[in-house]
Amino acid sequence: MPLRRLFAITSILFLAVLAVSPLKNALRPYRRFQREYAQLGASRAKSMQAAKAYLQKPVAIHQIWLPDFQNRVDRCQTCHLGAEDPAMAGAAEPFRLHPATYHTPKDFNRFGCTSCHGGQGLATLEKDAHGEVSDAGSPMVPLKYIESGCGRCHASEQLAGAATLSLGRAVMEKNGCYACHAVKGHEAFRSEAPPIETVGLKTGGPALRQWLKDPKAVDPNATMPRFQLSDQEIEELSNYVFSLTPAKDLASRIQAAMTAPAGDAAQGKALFAVSRCISCHTVEGKGNGTAPELSRVASRATAGWLAAFIRDPHAFNPRTRMPQFNFSDADVRNLVAYMESDFKDFDAPKEILDPIRVNQTLAEKGKVLFRQKGCFACHAPGAEVDRFGPALDGIGDKRPASLEFGKRTDLPRTLPAWLEAKVQKPGSFQDGLKMPTFSLSPKETQAVVTALLSLGAEPVPQPYRWTPAVRPSLLPGGAVGALMDKYRCLSCHQIGDKGGDISTAPLTAEGSKVKQDWLVNYLVLSFTIRPILTDRMPVFQMSKEDAAQIAQAFETFFLDPRIPEDPYAGQPASSNDPVEGKRLYDTLGCRACHILGAGGGYYGPPLTEAGTRLKPGWLFKWLKGPQAWRADVRCPNYGLTDAEALRLTSYLGTLVKSPAAAKAKQGGAR
Amino acid sequence: MKPHAPIAGIVLLLLAAGACSRHKAAAPPPPAAAAATPDAAPAADAAPAPVAEPPLPYELRLGRETYRHYCLTCHGDTGAGDGFNAFNIDPHPRDLSDPAFQKAKTDADLKDAVRRGGLGVGLSAMMPPYGHTLTPDQIDQVVGYIRTFKPAPQS
Numbered sequence: 096m097p098l099r100r101l102f103a104i105t106s107i108l109f110l111a112v113l114a115v116s117p118l119k120n121a122l123r124p125y126r127r128f129q130r131e132y133a134q135l136g137a138s139r140a141k142s143m144q145a146a147k148a149y150l151q152k153p154v155a156i157h158q159i160w161l162p163d164f165q166n167r168v169d170r171c172q173t174c175h176l177g178a179e180d181p182a183m184a185g186a187a188e189p190f191r192l193h194p195a196t197y198h199t200p201k202d203f204n205r206f207g208c209t210s211c212h213g214g215q216g217l218a219t220l221e222k223d224a225h226g227e228v229s230d231a232g233s234p235m236v237p238l239k240y241i242e243s244g245c246g247r248c249h250a251s252e253q254l255a256g257a258a259t260l261s262l263g264r265a266v267m268e269k270n271g272c273y274a275c276h277a278v279k280g281h282e283a284f285r286s287e288a289p290p291i292e293t294v295g296l297k298t299g300g301p302a303l304r305q306w307l308k309d310p311k312a313v314d315p316n317a318t319m320p321r322f323q324l325s326d327q328e329i330e331e332l333s334n335y336v337f338s339l340t341p342a343k344d345l346a347s348r349i350q351a352a353m354t355a356p357a358g359d360a361a362q363g364k365a366l367f368a369v370s371r372c373i374s375c376h377t378v379e380g381k382g383n384g385t386a387p388e389l390s391r392v393a394s395r396a397t398a399g400w401l402a403a404f405i406r407d408p409h410a411f412n413p414r415t416r417m418p419q420f421n422f423s424d425a426d427v428r429n430l431v432a433y434m435e436s437d438f439k440d441f442d443a444p445k446e447i448l449d450p451i452r453v454n455q456t457l458a459e460k461g462k463v464l465f466r467q468k469g470c471f472a473c474h475a476p477g478a479e480v481d482r483f484g485p486a487l488d489g490i491g492d493k494r495p496a497s498l499e500f501g502k503r504t505d506l507p508r509t510l511p512a513w514l515e516a517k518v519q520k521p522g523s524f525q526d527g528l529k530m531p532t533f534s535l536s537p538k539e540t541q542a543v544v545t546a547l548l549s550l551g552a553e554p555v556p557q558p559y560r561w562t563p564a565v566r567p568s569l570l571p572g573g574a575v576g577a578l579m580d581k582y583r584c585l586s587c588h589q590i591g592d593k594g595g596d597i598s599t600a601p602l603t604a605e606g607s608k609v610k611q612d613w614l615v616n617y618l619v620l621s622f623t624i625r626p627i628l629t630d631r632m633p634v635f636q637m638s639k640e641d642a643a644q645i646a647q648a649f650e651t652f653f654l655d656p657r658i659p660e661d662p663y664a665g666q667p668a669s670s671n672d673p674v675e676g677k678r679l680y681d682t683l684g685c686r687a688c689h690i691l692g693a694g695g696g697y698y699g700p701p702l703t704e705a706g707t708r709l710k711p712g713w714l715f716k717w718l719k720g721p722q723a724w725r726a727d728v729r730c731p732n733y734g735l736t737d738a739e740a741l742r743l744t745s746y747l748g749t750l751v752k753s754p755a756a757a758k759a760k761q762g763g764a765r
Numbered sequence: 766m767k768p769h770a771p772i773a774g775i776v777l778l779l780l781a782a783g784a785c786s787r788h789k790a791a792a793p794p795p796p797a798a799a800a801a802t803p804d805a806a807p808a809a810d811a812a813p814a815p816v817a818e819p820p821l822p823y824e825l826r827l828g829r830e831t832y833r834h835y836c837l838t839c840h841g842d843t844g845a846g847d848g849f850n851a852f853n854i855d856p857h858p859r860d861l862s863d864p865a866f867q868k869a870k871t872d873a874d875l876k877d878a879v880r881r882g883g884l885g886v887g888l889s890a891m892m893p894p895y896g897h898t899l900t901p902d903q904i905d906q907v908v909g910y911i912r913t914f915k916p917a918p919q920s
Contacts, residue, residue: 194823195902258830627849684882684890687839687854698838698850722898729835731882732897 125173125219129154132176132190139182156219159207163556169207169216171224179203197256206559211244212236233492236548237511239541243491246549250280251563255726263546266539269385270318274472275484275530278550286473288319289412291465292339296349296411297400299448303333306395311534313395314388316377319473320531323522328464335461337451345403345411352402355428363433366426374587374597374630375417378438383597383630386417394440397448402431409581416586416595421636469529484530489552490514501525514544568593568603575648582635582645590653597630604655608713611650618642624708625700626690662715662741670738676746683733683743691750699730706751714744821913828910831903835895844914854891862914875908 129152136149157172177183177190179200184192193199198206209216214235218224226234236243242260252268253261267273273284294303302313307329310317324332372389373382379390393401405427408417422430440447465471469483495508501524506512516523518540521530535543554560568591570576584590587597594601605614619642621632663671680686686694690701705714716723718740721730735743821829833842839854841847844861851858859866870878878886882894895904 195827195906196823256830682884682890684884684893687891687893688850690853694853694855696839696850696853720897727834729838731893731895733894734897 123219124221125156126154128174128189129176135186135190136177136180136182139186141182159204159216161207161210163559164206164210165553167207167209167216169209170219171208171212171214171216172203173219174221174224175208209233210247210555211241213244234509240511240545240548243545243548246546247491247551248555248559249561251561259542259545260549262539263542263544266535266543267546270320270533270535271473272487273482274476275469275482277482277486277488279488285414285476286318287412287414287416288473289415291336291470291474292341293345293411295337295339295450296341296345297396297404299397299446300333300337300451301444301447301449302395303336303451304329307332313391315380316384316386316388320533322468322531324468331457331461331464332470333451333461334454334457335459335465338453338455338458338461348403348406348410349397349399352406352427352431353397353399355402355424358425358428358430358432360429360432360436363429363431364437366422366430367433369634370420371631371633374633385595385597389434389438391438391440391443393434393438394443394447398431398435401434402427405430416583418583418586418633418635419581420633421638426636467529487547488550491548491550492552499524511544511548514547515540518543518547569652571648571652575644578641578645579648582637587630587632598632599625599628602649602653604653604658606649606651606653607655607658608710609708610710611646613708614646614649615639615642618645626697658710658716659712660710662712662744666737666741670741671745672742673746673749676742676744679735679739679743680746688730702747702750704750704752706748709747711744711748714747715740718743824906825910825913827903828906828908831899831907832910835899836907839891843917844911845917856889856891858892861911862916864916867912867914872908872912875911876904879904879907 133149133152137146140146140149156170157176158168158170159172161167161169172178174189175191175193177186178193180192182192183190186192207216208214212235213233214226215224215233222228240259242257245254245257246260246264249257249260252264268281268284271284271286271288272278273281274286289297298306306313306319307322307324309321310319311321372378375383375386377384377386377388377390380388396404404411405420405422408415408419465474472483491510493510495510495513498508498510498513500506500508500513503513503516503524506516517530518533518535521532522528570579570590570593579585584602585594587595589596589598589601589603591603609617617632618635618637619639621634623631669675680691685691685702686696688696688699690697691703695701717730718733718735719737720732721728722732820826832840837848838850839846839848839858840861841851841858846858846860848858861867874886878888878892879899880894880896882890882896883892884890885894899907
């Protein structure tokens with residue numbers, strides 16, 4: 096009897112245990128969500144039929160299968176039912192319509208949800224799916240870093256529509272992260288920092304100590320971070336820097352400059368303005384800011400160094416972006432006299448530029464420190480093959496459990512929180528860490544964390560990767576190449592996939608765009624093309640021969656086959672009609688942005704001498720669709736027909752500099 | 766949940782009792798309460814000020830991005846028609862933050878003006894047509910953002 100009872104009880108228990116699984120499934124919250132969604136959809140439906148369709152949808156798991164992404168399965172839409180349903184705009188979560196982005200809704204089935212949002216696609220419970228449980232592999236990406244998802248497929252530095260990601264990548268480049276950390280695609284990165292053996296020629300002991308303490312306090316444009324050095328370490332490094340012997344040639348150049356007679360500060364001031372130094376530098380914060388602030392530079396660099404450096408910057412620092420100007424000896428003396436009179440720190444002690452009398456023991460210790468702290472990564476790159484810090488590829492997929500939080504017990508144990516703290520206060524994790532402090536703003540920190548999270552461990556499959564269609568730069572060698580290097584065209588201009596972003600005018604197809612004669616004149620004496628831009632082309636005092644040689648190279652090499660030389664070929668004669676073109680110019684509203692004659696906006700370049708400057712083929716192609724040439728340009732595409740665009744081109748071609756005006760303006764024009 | 770209710774009730778009762786006894790122990794309760802209220806009042810006043818502006822929804826932020834890129838140069842940051850490029854333009858750009866204007870124009874009117882330009886809707890040619898430049902989505906978003914403009918407070 097007891098055996099029977101026992102058997103009965105175990106059977107019932109067994110049945111009960113068996114029932115748990117289907118019961119658990121029946122009680123899953125997504126079933127309730129799907130029923131609620133059907134009700135909500137029916138109440139919002141515009142027709143009886145549509146309402147019925149909502150109500151008749153069976154309760155089921157909805158999933159996207161991604162065979163290309165390691166067979167991932169995203170079941171997010173099991174609860175987020177309205178993500179693709181326009182009727183759910185503004186509905187409460189989890190039913191809200193996904194905001195329109197470049198990829199939604201059309202690409203839902205292409206790469207699912209977790210590609211951008213992270214989280215556990217397979218889970219159907221909110222906590223599991225969003226990764227809020229402690230041992231979840233990948234929690235969801237916080238929305239402030241959501242653009243990191245864009246960066247997984249878009250490897251380009253700049254990405255339209257992802258401002259935060261683009262900023263983050265730019266900040267990483269500017270702050271020299273790639274000097275110490277290896278990141279794919281940035282192997283060629285070289286810091287612009289001066290070779291360490293030339294620093295002793297430039298500055299003095301007290302100034303160097305100030306700099307090492309906190310570079311940004313000395314120069315707000317400094318890209319060198321703060322290394323949290325103790326006074327002892329600063330002393331050792333300073334002694335090391337002054338114990339190095341620079342090339343004899345450089346020292347003698349400085350000697351020669353020191354013995355030269357003083358120049359005229361007033362003339363130097365005029366030359367400083369004419370040369371447009373603040374297109375890169377700043378003076379009291381005014382200017383571009385990619386190069387050092389100059390308002391106290393004469394208390395950081397000796398007069399002799401300033402003179403010798405301005406004369407030939409590339410001899411002192413081959414990696415500098417500064418171009419070589421064709422200043423005469425007198426020009427340089429005047430400039431230095433101006434800087435010595437105006438760009439001084441009047442609170443600085445008198446001995447700020449006195450060199451250090453080297454203590455060999457300290458210098459030896461400094462040499463060790465120079466290696467230990469990784470200074471060589473920027474100041475002597477190439478000496479060591481390997482990057483100094485850990486590689487950053489894959490950092491966006493690190494598990495929180497593998498991160499060292501050290502003293503930061505205040506942080507939530509998540510990757511984004513860790514990265515944010517690491518970028519802002521690297522020293523707070525543990526004593527003696529080598530990563531320096533970069534003093535980034537909160538916005539820059541958010542951007543850098545976004546960029547770091549975009550560095551995934553596994554590359555996305557090839558068909559999903561996107562690289563911008565930019566032609567690789569073909570840079571001429573020989574004499575022209577040397578000239579372009581001398582004037583450092585690439586510091587500001589883009590040519591193909593290389594170059595800086597100070598100028599808005601890429602030179603990749605310059606030969607197809609502007610007329611050669613105009614270009615020669617412009618290179619000799621550059622003047623304002625777009626009045627609203629503050630960063631203008633410097634006046635290099637280029638000789639006519641140099642200018643002609645560069646212009647000839649542009650005319651020969653920097654062409655675009657899509658831009659025709661003669662756009663009128665094969666067109667009806669009436670398309671070459673400037674009168675009709677002028678009528679178009681007036682009715683299209685070009686005047687809203689371009690100055691022509693009296694009045695007009697000044698957002699675009701004035702068109703007063705458009706015919707002197709621009710080739711008709713380029714005018715025509717531009718008018719046919721400006722966005723094809725620069726994706727984010729404000730000049731609207733008017734959808735002109737070929738004939739209309741040609742008439743407008745022919746009108747703009749008649750706008751030439753009159754010879755009389757040219758003569759009157761000679762010399763004074765700028 | 767049910768069996769917890771009585772326990773929670775008992776705990777609450779005990780807590781309340783404790784709180785009462787404390788209150789009695791503290792010497793003069795009324796001044797303390799009186800002191801607390803004026804402190805609390807300014808805090809309540811100050812608190813809403815910084816959180817007055819909730820972050821914009823995603824579509825409006827996209828619209829704002831488009832607006833800032835293409836429209837701001839003439840129509841200005843707040844839509845008042847005071848962009849830096851407006852200075853030389855005759856007639857001056859429209860004040861988009863004007864409530865009367867906002868009321869008079871339907872979304873369709875605004876989208877039409879963006880798409881076909883000033884001349885396309887019988888106004889000044891100085892407003893260029895953006896129908897070939899922006900996508901229909903972008904135009905929807907930018908009009909959505911224009912709808913958020915309010916006139917600057919008079920002060």
